[in-house]
Amino acid sequence: ETGVTQSPTHLIKTRGQQVTLRCSSQSGHNTVSWYQQALGQGPQFIFQYYREEENGRGNFPPRFSGLQFPNYSSELNVNALELDDSALYLCASSLARAGLSYNEQFFGPGTRLTVL
Amino acid sequence: GQQVMQIPQYQHVQEGEDFTTYCNSSTTLSNIQWYKQRPGGHPVFLIQLVKSGEVKKQKRLTFQFGEAKKNSSLHITATQTTDVGTYFCFGFYGGSQGNLIFGKGTKLSVKP
Numbered sequence: 001e002t003g004v005t006q007s008p009t010h011l012i013k014t015r016g017q018q019v020t021l022r023c024s025s026q027s028g029h030n031t032v033s034w035y036q037q038a039l040g041q042g043p044q045f046i047f048q049y050y051r052e053e054e055n056g057r058g059n060f061p062p063r064f065s066g067l068q069f070p071n072y073s074s075e076l077n078v079n080a081l082e083l084d085d086s087a088l089y090l091c092a093s094s095l096a097r098a099g100l101s102y103n104e105q106f107f108g109p110g111t112r113l114t115v116l
Numbered sequence: 117g118q119q120v121m122q123i124p125q126y127q128h129v130q131e132g133e134d135f136t137t138y139c140n141s142s143t144t145l146s147n148i149q150w151y152k153q154r155p156g157g158h159p160v161f162l163i164q165l166v167k168s169g170e171v172k173k174q175k176r177l178t179f180q181f182g183e184a185k186k187n188s189s190l191h192i193t194a195t196q197t198t199d200v201g202t203y204f205c206f207g208f209y210g211g212s213q214g215n216l217i218f219g220k221g222t223k224l225s226v227k228p
């Protein structure tokens with residue numbers, strides 16, 4: 001088991017609502033990446049945070065936003081939820097010294113979001 | 117934009133048979149990682165390949181990175197039921213930030 005935790009485990013929301021997902025990174029890691037995984041698909045990169053700043057972003061609209069805190073934990077916020085946002089949201093922590101991290105990533109168990 | 121194609125999508129094997137999954141990129145990769153995701157679980161890191169032509173082995177698993185750094189493969193010798201899961205390649209293109217992409221995965225089932 002990795003030291004990466006995510007909360008909540010499951011969440012049900014309705015269209016138009018807003019949601020905040022949380023991730024605690026593994027001890028000693030300074031980088032957190034967020035991914036969206038639809039059923040039967042590979043994870044899609046949303047964005048990455050390094051030392052509290054967004055360090056890279058995938059092809060997701062601005063209503064997907066995030067934060068990283070001084071203890072390197074992170075939040076993913078999604079506004080104006082759409083039905084297609086239903087997915088497993090994974091965070092992954094890693095250790096980087098500078099720039100975009102492509103080192104070994106340790107994934108959390110994920111948050112299963114259902115939008116009705 | 118960059119694309120990573122992973123084949124096959126599904127593979128059903130008898131225990132003891134070999135298994136290979138292939139990952140092909142439309143453009144040159146800076147490096148590639150492989151992950152395994154068990155049913156209901158999260159991706160678990162297996163290996164990272166960086167150098168052109170690199171080959172790495174982990175017990176029954178052999179990973180290769182092509183000479184042009186556009187393709188990679190994962191080969192499992194003599195599969196076991198514990199190998200069941202989905203295997204993903206994860207490509208990093210370098211350059212501007214955000215150049216990361218997972219393949220769609222190969223789902224392996226092993227019949228005992």
